[in-house]
Amino acid sequence: MLPLERQKKMLDLLTVREVLKINELTEELDISIDTLRRDINLLTRQGKIEKIYGGIKLAGRFGESSMEERMINHLEEKEQIARKCCEFIEDGDCIYIDSGSTTYQIAKYMKHRKKLTVITSSIPVIQELVHSEVDLIIIGGKIRKEEQSVVAYDYIFNFHELNIRKAFICCSGITMERGISDYNMEEAITRKKMIELASEVYVAADSTKFGKDVMVSIAPLERIDTIVTDANVDRSYQAKFKKTDTKLVIAEA
Structure with missing residues (x-):
């Protein structure tokens, strides 16, 4: 055949x-x-x-897979991406960890950092870090059960008082033309806010997200400093990203 x-x-x-x-x-x-x-x-x-x-x-x-399903899908690649993301985290950092299944893996690998503050809306990240030495700040808001996250609103949480050095964001789609996108408007609003506030923005996304432009636009590429993905990404993207200000980092096994 x-x-x-x-x-x-x-x-x-x-x-x-x-x-x-x-x-x-x-x-x-x-x-x-x-x-x-x-x-x-x-x-x-x-x-x-x-x-x-x-x-x-x-x-x-x-459409959007359940959180439980995404927690096991492409797990090896997500762990590789998370370990690479942790190389950008330094002692004393204040970071935001998004509610996705890839960014959850980051929480597992950065506990050794000293004087680290983590801001998050992810219930799995909270559960992972609650007994660690990491200072943990939880964004208040409405529980989105299917995503296992807290959807935050300005009137509930004062975003602009946060001093975020680095934000690690998830998404469901990445294209050169439209940037990053997601399925849920409420999640997208929180991500837009964190991108606006953070000094450095990292997108943690496995290779299956490339070439997809899904329902809700989050940010164009020029708002993203670095995208960290796995080695299965189409190699043509390396040349494409060299023409932008966004750095493409490939996490090898």
Whole structure:
């Protein structure tokens, strides 16, 4: 079977079954795991499928994935991104950690920093840091249960009193033309505010977010200092970002 035929069959199968496991695909297509991985990586870069724990699903089939699902999707890549982001965090910093599944991983790897202050609206980040030595500031507001976050409003929390050195932001889409975007207006408002206030803005996003422009615009690229992503990103983006003021950092394994 030719590669294009295999890839079409994979997509056809996914229209019938919501999720396909890796072992099911190797048997169904009668191919090796290495060949399957090449096909999966290609379809992922094209934005047609998404990797999940132990398998794949159609990209964007249900709009924004649940927080629980995103916590395990592309976990290895998100951990690599988080470790790279932590290289930009210094002792004594005051940082904002966003409510996404990638930025949550940052909280796991920066606890060794001294005199660190973390501002967050993420309930998982709060749970991760509550027993650490990190000074923790929680943004007040409405609980958004599906995102496990607090959606903040100016009249509840005085944003402009925050002195944020670095903000680590998540998003659902990145394009050269439109910058970063997300599915939820309330989350986008909080992210816009933090981008406005922070001295340095870092976007932590796995490679599947590139080439997507979803519902709500957050910020153009010129408002972003650095984007940290994984090694599966289409290499053509390296040349594209060299023409901008935004630095593209690739977290290697």
